[in-house]
Amino acid sequence: MRWKIFVEISRCSFCGFCEHACPTLNYGDFRRQYGPRGRIQAILFALRENLISPETIRGVYTCLECNACSLHCPAKINIAEIIRKFRYLVSSGSITPRPKVRKLMPIIQ
Numbered sequence: 256m257r258w259k260i261f262v263e264i265s266r267c268s269f270c271g272f273c274e275h276a277c278p279t280l281n282y283g284d285f286r287r288q289y290g291p292r293g294r295i296q297a298i299l300f301a302l303r304e305n306l307i308s309p310e311t312i313r314g315v316y317t318c319l320e321c322n323a324c325s326l327h328c329p330a331k332i333n334i335a336e337i338i339r340k341f342r343y344l345v346s347s348g349s350i351t352p353r354p355k356v357r358k359l360m361p362i363i364q
């Protein structure tokens with residue numbers, strides 16, 4: 256699953272066409288991780304470098320999985336599905352956040 260997510264995200268050109276459709280983008284004062292592009296970029300870092308910051312977790316778990324973003328993606332990337340799968344990897348322990356990040360886990364589970 257990890258590899259499949261990685262391959263899917265690798266098709267992203269980070270064009271940003273998906274951003275304006277996202278209802279959570281304004282949350283957190285337009286911080287990147289609250290929009291689709293920032294979320295999948297954070298997931299890419301998590302898979303490639305094993306870097307999972309508190310901001311990664313906040314971004315991934317504030318997604319509504321509404322899939323409004325994917326309708327505007329020229330590459331037809333299913334962003335909500337990527338986020339759903341990544342959440343599964345985190346909750347099943349396949350990706351282990353660092354201790355500082357783990358403190359957030361009771362809140363998001």
Ligand code: SF4
Nearest residue numbers: 267269270271273328
């Ligand atoms: S629209 Fe698609 S290709 Fe463009 S940034 Fe969003 S996910 Fe990536």
Ligand code: SF4
Nearest residue numbers: 277318319321322324
């Ligand atoms: S699926 Fe998530 S990232 Fe995409 S528009 Fe909805 S809230 Fe935003």
